[in-house]
Amino acid sequence: MVQMAKSIPNRTKRPFVLAAVMLVMFIGAVEATIVATAMPAIIGDLGGFAHYSWVFSAYLLMNTITVLIYGKLSDLYGRKPILTIGVGIFLIGSFLCGLADSMEQLIIFRLIQGIGAGAVMPIATTIVGDIYTGEERAHVQGYLSSVWGISAIMGPAVGGLLVEYISWRWVFWVSIPLGLLSIIGVWLFLHETIEKKKPEIDYVGASLLTVAISSLMIILVEGGVRFSWFSPQVITLVIIAVSAFLLFILQEKRATEPMVPLEIWKLRPILIANLVSFTTGLMLIGISSFLPAYVQGVMEKSATIAGFALTAMSIGWPLASTAAGKLIIKIGYRSTSFIGGIFLVVGGGLFVTIVPSAGPIGAALSSFCVGVGMGLTSTSFIVLIQGSVDWKQRGITTATNMFMRNLGNTVGAALLGGILNGQILRYFAEHGGKTGQNLTLDSTNMLLTEEQRAGLSESVKILLQEGLSHSLHSVYIAVLMFGIISFFLVLLLPKKNKAVA
Known part of the structure; x- marks a missing residue:
């Protein structure tokens, strides 16, 4: 097992490590935001x-699966x-x-990107937990959260400018030099003293989890669209998913070094x-994936406005995270989370009531809440x-929380993508008449660029827009429901928590 000597934080140059960690978190x-804007x-x-949600689901699937593996490996080999x-x-x-020339290629390459992304957030966050004391972490979280503010401003803005004036391909390439710089900083300024023993990695558990999540994602994305809900394909996938998950639980109970203790x-x-990270992950992907569309x-606004x-x-x-660092010390975890739960419900409610006439300001207000x-x-x-928890479990515990949010993102991208696709097809069939019979999911592509919109007849454009609006309304109802569930879960937090440094 890897252990870190108590003297290591003194040798580590914490301000420089924090800067490197913030940079690596920035690319994640x-x-x-930048990919959602460019989609x-x-x-x-x-x-x-029709493959819209797969671009997000492919990335999130591998991110979700690998986050636990990376968390465990970081406890074994160091950060x-x-x-x-x-x-x-x-x-x-x-x-x-x-470099992708087709949606199929892009989805495959997003799988590769997701495999690496599983390491970014959990290990970066764990490093901060290692080098700062329990009392310092609440304040330092404000600095880490500023990363989200910077990425919030730069991501969509830079993404919109790249899309409009250069190429959407640079949306992916822009992170490469930043990633290299962050790794150089970590190696120069973070010092770890580790004692290595022969690790026993839970490959069986990792494989079973991969099968379970992959099967679940396919069910949620394609169920009711490509396959009927009671088709042999869906029933088979349900059996595979449930069986793999049950076997995963049994494996974790008997494994010497379980992936998830x-x-x-x-x-x-x-x-x-x-649990709350899971439900808020569902909300997060529902907004970030589909709001630009x-x-x-x-x-009918530009990519920059979106x-x-x-x-x-x-x-x-990040504004709320900075405030949370102070609130946690003054009023505690539970009260701070309670206030957050209220904002989640309010934001979800605003999305349900949003109408095109509200304009981007209405959408922005909902997002802000x-x-x-x-x-x-x-x-x-x-x-x-x-x-x-102590150092020996901090990596996997942090990774487990990230895993639950990523799992929420993965399930949300698939589930909400399935709801969107199913509702669009149903709307065309019920309200489109003969015109609707000739429309497919890919017909919605024509709404997303000004040139293609201009080539549509007024009646077809209205049908497509009303179909997309109606379908996204169903997605936002689901987002609100997850917000309500999150709020009630927060109420179950203990009033006092005994923590270790």
Whole structure:
């Protein structure tokens, strides 16, 4: 097992490590907003609106699966080498994504990118937990959260400018030099003293989890669209997913070094924090994935304006996270999370009531409220769970929380993407008449660029826009429901938590 000597933080140059960690977190944070902003342009160039959700699902699938593996490996081998491997794979995937000539290629390259991305957030966050004391972490989280604010402003803005004036391909390439610089900083300024014993990696558990999540994702994306819900294909996938998950639980109970130590789930604060991270992950992907399509396709605004609407959520997040660091000390984890839960419900409600006439400002206000809720809850949870375990379990515990949010993102991208596709097809069939019979999911591509919109007849454009608006409304109802569930889960947090430094 890897252990870190107590004297190591004194040898580590903490301000420089923090800067390097913030930079590596930036490339992970900016990826979400910059790609979402560019997606309408990518679809307009490569086509394949039916595969829209797969671009996000492929990335999130591998991110979700590998985050636990990286977390465990970082506890075994140390943070630096595992972070380096993960970032390296992420940058290779980013380079290949920029070379994609079809949606199928892009999805494959996003899988590669996602394999590396699993290391970025959890290990970077764990490093901060290693080099700062429990009392310092609440304040330092404000600095880390500023990354989201910077990425919120730069990501959509830079993404929109690249799409409009250069090429969407640079959306992926822009992270490469930043990733290299961050790794150099970590190796120069972070010092680890580790004692290595022969590790026993839970390959069986990792494989079973991969099968379970992959099967679930296919069900959610294709169920009701390509396959009927009671088709042999869906039934078979359900059996595979349930069986793999049950076998995964059995494997974790008997494994010497389980991928997910089940005992950490017995700690109530960690259990509640992980469940809320899952439900807020569902909300997050529902907004970040589909809001740009609404602003561009229904409101007929540019990619830059769509990016602005999405930016508001990421601005609210760091502002709230900074405030959360102070609130946690004054009023505690539970009260801080409670306030965050209220904002999640309010933001979800605003999305349900949004109409095209509200314009980008209405969309931005809704995003901002959700961002505030995310900032208050996520910061409270990270500080809470890192203080609930010692160094030996801090990597996997932090990774487990990230895993639950990523799992929420993965399930959300698939589930909400499936809802969107199914509702669009149903709307065309019920309201389109003969015109609707000739429309497919890919017909929606024509709404996402000004040139193609101009070539549509008024009746077809209205049908497409009303179909997209109606379908996204269903998605936002689901987002609100997840916000309500998150709020009630927060109420189950213990009033007092006994933490370790």
